Amino acid sequence: MYHLDIQGNIHAFGILLPEITSGKPPFCKDKGCLIDWAKDYLELPEVMSHIVDPELKHFSNDDLKVICEVICLCIHPDFSKRPSMKEISLMLESRIDTSLSIELKTSLAWAELALSS
Structure with a gap:
């Protein structure tokens, strides 16, 4: 029971990632289940950016590939092929650049300057 x-x-984490990435609810009356919609894009690099929320202006395609890979692994129908959370964490931490981009650093500096005045 504990294993399940x-x-x-x-599996729930694999369902949550497309919600976060797309900004869409888990179920939509028009399109149905989000994960079913997302599956059409997860494994195809040329269309994978379609799952990203259009409000998200800056994202790395390499980071998106890692996220899509993690989603696919987490929702794999065969329980034995799903990674552990430790493996998922390692994949995300080692393969996604979490440093601030120069654009973001600049905008944060302007925001900080505005707040201090």
């Missing part, structure tokens, strides 16, 4: 709860949590 962990695998259920991993």
Whole structure:
């Protein structure tokens, strides 16, 4: 039973990632289940950017590939092929650049300057 709860949590994490990335709810009356919609884009690099929220102006295609790979692994129908949360964390931490971009640093500097005046 405990094993199934962990695998259920991993699957739920795989469902949550497209919600965060797309800004869409988990279920839409018009399009149905978000993960079913997202599956059409997850494994195709040429269209994978379609799952990204249009409000998100700056994102890395390499980072998106990692996120899509993690989603696919987490929702894999075969429980035994799903990674552990430790493996997922390692994938995300080691393969996604979390440093601030120069554009973001500049905009944060302007915001900080405006707040201090």
